[in-house]
Amino acid sequence: MKFQPAIASIIPEEALNKQWNKWLKRAPLRPTVVNRTLSPITNLLFDYPPEVRRHLQLTIDYYLSHGTLPILQQLRDSFDSSQQQSKSTTSGIASIPGIDVVGCGYDIFNLSSKNCLLDLTENDKNTWIDANNNGHIYKIPDGFFVLSQTDLLTTYGTTSFSNLSELWQNSFYAIEHDSWGFFGFGASHSRREIIEQYRYKLAWTRQQVHLYTLSISSFPIPRLHKLARLAISKLPSSFDPRSTEIWKQFFDAYGTHYVIRSDIGGLMLGEDYFESCLIEKYNETWIRDQLSIRYWFFGSINEQSEQHTLKVDKIFKQNSISILKLIGGQDFVDVYDKQKWLSTVKNRPQPVSYQLAPIYTLLSEGPQRKALEQATIYFRSSAVNESTPYIQRLQNSPFTSPLPKLECSVAQLRKKRAKVQ
Structure with a gap:
């Protein structure tokens, strides 16, 4: 003993x-x-993008199986093998991708999905056949429906934004049944992104693949999940701004809005930040040309062969910050091989757009709906009131830019032109 x-x-x-x-x-x-x-160390990365956590978990799984650290190609092969094994061992019909987002809560302050609100009861009779993926069959919950695409809808283009309001209203988000619109949207977003979005001009270059649209029916509204029903029943029938703890707990769990519709597929997104005076020194056409060269692999086959022989101007390289993001498909695939990435999107599609509505619109007219609406407005106002002074200080405080200093004043530009002449 x-x-x-x-x-x-x-x-x-x-x-x-x-x-x-x-x-x-x-x-x-x-x-x-x-x-x-014990818990996997990937759980510590809860605030990192899903692709980072997935890459780490794949590396751990490979190391445990083989006793050595993998190279990138070995990770790809291991992932493909696990996908095939999953398909062969899974019995029955799988749920449609996107069901963990559509019908679920959404935090408009942090731009993140929350717990699901709607009942996801499925039956084998309510199914959808994916014609773009070898006739694969998916189960659809009652009260949900799918709008199919007859072929792969691919869109490509570049859009520039001057402020966050433009960004939210012209990006991946739309809001319905909400007179407050985008008020409070992104108010608690990451400080790094706020700095980049307020200090610089932002250009988005996107290649979007739209496979299908997943929506919930507007009438009759699907049933609430029993846990969501219980959570709402615990809310007070009137809102008191002096006692907000229970409301905060509810919004932490479910957010202020929920997703009523989403385009499912994949997205290649290039984010480029640069000083606004770069447009004054050159012009917007020149910047678009530089972006089309930088993201040559976004275009068609003919465009790719033409643009691949060109090089991004040294001036634009030095005076811009470029970030490439992937949504859907394999996140560690060779991004320059667009066709290979597109082939993986069919098996791993993800939401690329969000149509939102306030959670209180799920409730019938009455005191509880009114109280939830008042609480929603209160928390949105509080988020804006907290972020506005920070943004004002950010705009007025000294800033050490990672980009070179550009000569953008009228006097400097005239002086430079005079020297050239």
């Missing part, structure tokens, strides 16, 4: 019971760990 913590003296057999009682008294004074609950 072994005791933890150890007993200093050797225990004779006849004194075991006595020493046992002695140990029971000593144990609380010097406790020790007797069991452990």
